[in-house]
Amino acid sequence: MxxxxxxxxxxxxxxxxxxxxxxxxxxxxxxxxxxxxxxxxxxxxxxxxxxxxxxxxxxxxxxxxxxxxxxxxxxxxxxxxxxxxxxxxxxxxxxxxxxxxxxxxxxxxxxxxxxxxxxxxxxxxxxxxxxxxxxxxxxxxxxxxxxxxxxxxxxxxxxxxxxxxxxxxxxxxxxxxxxxxxxxxxxxxxxxxxxxxxxxxxxxxxxxxxxxFNAAGAVVKVKGKIVHPGYAKGKMVNSMYIATEFINSLPRLETPEHTEGYEGFFHLYSIQGEVEETILEYIIRDHDKQHFEARKEVMVKLTNDINEQYEREVITIDIKDQYFxxxxxxxxxxxxxxxxxxxxxxxxxxxxxxxxxxxxxxxxxxxxxxxxxxxxxxxxxxxxxxxxxxxxxxxxxxxxxxxxxxxxxxxxxx
CATH class of the missing domain: 3.40.630.10 (Zn peptidases)
Incomplete structure (x- = not known):
């Protein structure tokens, strides 16, 4: 014993x-x-x-x-x-x-x-x-x-x-x-x-x-432009608003608090934001390898879509695999x-x-x-x-x- x-x-x-x-x-x-x-x-x-x-x-x-x-x-x-x-x-x-x-x-x-x-x-x-x-x-x-x-x-x-x-x-x-x-x-x-x-x-x-899980980490950097708010019309670009757009464009129910079992997710675990720059840190998880790769592609496509919308590179994304x-x-x-x-x-x-x-x-x-x-x-x-x-x-x-x-x-x- x-x-x-x-x-x-x-x-x-x-x-x-x-x-x-x-x-x-x-x-x-x-x-x-x-x-x-x-x-x-x-x-x-x-x-x-x-x-x-x-x-x-x-x-x-x-x-x-x-x-x-x-x-x-x-x-x-x-x-x-x-x-x-x-x-x-x-x-x-x-x-x-x-x-x-x-x-x-x-x-x-x-x-x-x-x-x-x-x-x-x-x-x-x-x-x-x-x-x-x-x-x-x-x-x-x-x-x-x-x-x-x-x-x-x-x-x-x-x-x-x-x-x-x-x-x-x-x-x-x-x-x-x-x-x-x-x-x-x-x-x-x-x-x-x-x-x-x-x-x-x-x-x-x-x-x-x-x-x-298959696991990856993603760092999303959003660029803005700071201008005196009293004279900002048509000039200021608030990175925090663009970051919010990015966050809200991902599937809201595919997050840790809404998933279980074999369901994967996007998890936003850190935000550091000012007008000039906002940094979002995510982890990406899925048991299925194809779904895992698709999740990474969704984030890359969203980045490209927002850059096209603003007609310049306002967002960059760096995704690194962690384990499989x-x-x-x-x-x-x-x-x-x-x-x-x-x-x-x-x-x-x-x-x-x-x-x-x-x-x-x-x-x-x-x-x-x-x-x-x-x-x-x-x-x-x-x-x-x-x-x-x-x-x-x-x-x-x-x-x-x-x-x-x-x-x-x-x-x-x-």
Whole structure:
């Protein structure tokens, strides 16, 4: 049995270290404070008995648990990221532990009237009677993805302490800067040396994902002309009005707040505007590759149409692809998904196989030659003050890792 208090203690020791990443930085890791946890993890892996523990100049951590069987077994990997999202502060995290959750409102912060309520977050009701770890309402929690790290380290420790569980060679990897889309950029797949891997970076217990969005980012720059407003007739060009025209010309219902499942979207997440210049920043997402390409074409055509309307170049657009749907790379090796699904079923977990409305390190790694489906880590409401994780989900995820290792060795023998 996985020790519950041990899991809690390990998780809390990770989340109380601030590792927020910074998209404006050009270093790797993007923030120096990520080294605080990276160095701790490297030492902890050594302390539990892992072999070949390395941490490179960019804070990528790798380690090996050697095989304990005498037959050939594929090398499998487990990967998580240690940075937290810049969407909300991860400094001075003060976790609250709610024992035997009763299904009612949880007051995160009485002074600021911040409440985690099942009336709004219905998933809470899945965890009645369990132990929840929440925030104090002033920070995010960091379960994304320090829950995943907790589970991987705990699983390796458990396998080391229980050599009767047969397994082949296992590699673990921890990365910086996943939250800003760079987690796999400097990941050395050849050095990692696994035949396939799993990211422990999903949410609800049972999640198993091998499809994700195709993703791109777009920067739209609108040029205007500033003239004294008292003498502006026929001369001033207000870039903010043109930008509004651009925004309103995209499909209004194809935005994150109106879509679900396999539906893609355009997401305007930043506006900086003055008369002289307005900059719009978008992300473009779609699971279907053809629809994804069509979305990019819609934005380019709209740019050209508005420039024609004004008879000069008032708008420029720069679109850059970010990552692609891993389904294309995982489907030819579907047995790696089947093993994870079987592991969950043997542990009494109902697999929830669905597409990720986002991306993971695994989506990029799959295109780098390391097929890498995603498994639940247990947390909910990532990137904000309402984030929480059931301890029982972390325990189950730890057991899934151990069971995948065991099944992989067993199947290789048969």
């Amino acid at each position: 996985i020790d519950k208090q041990h899991i809690i203690n390990r998780f809390v020791s990770y989340i109380t270290i601030d590792t927020e990443s910074d998209p404006k930085s050009d270093t790797t890791p993007s923030t120096k404070k990520q080294w605080d946890l990276a160095n701790k993890l490297a030492e902890e892996l050594k302390a539990i008995g892992m072999q070949d523990v390395t941490i490179d100049e960019n804070a990528y951590i790798m380690a090996t648990l050697p095989s304990n069987v005498d037959h050939e077994v594929p090398t499998i990997g487990f990967i998580s990221h240690f940075d937290t999202s810049p969407d909300f502060t991860g400094a001075n995290v003060k976790p609250q532990i709610v024992e035997n959750y009763n299904g009612k409102d949880i007051v995160l912060n009485a002074e600021e009237d911040i409440v985690l309520s099942p009336d709004y977050f219905e998933d809470l009701l899945l965890y009645k009677g369990q132990t929840l770890i929440t925030t104090d309402g002033t920070t995010l929690l960091g379960a994304d993805d320090k829950a995943g790290i907790t589970e991987i380290v705990s699983a390796m420790e458990y396998l080391i302490n229980h050599p009767e569980i047969q397994h082949g060679p296992i590699r673990v990897g921890f990365t910086p800067d996943e939250e800003i889309g760079r987690g796999a950029h400097k990941f050395d797949v050849e050095k990692f040396g696994a035949d396939w891997a799993y990211t422990m970076d999903g949410s609800q217990i049972g999640e198993l994902e091998y499809e994700n 749907n891993m389904k294309e790379k995982v489907e030819p090796v579907m047995h790696i998904v089947d093993i994870a699904e079987e592991a969950m079923k043997q542990l009494g977990i109902k697999p929830l196989i669905k597409a990720i409305r986002g991306g993971t390190d695994g989506s990029q790694l799959s295109y780098m030659g390391l097929p890498c489906p995603n498994i639940f880590a247990g947390g909910h409401n990532f990137h904000g003050r309402y984030e929480y994780v059931p301890v029982e989900s972390m325990i189950k995820a730890t057991e899934v890792i151990c069971k995948i290792a065991e099944l992989t060795a067993l199947k290789a023998k048969s």
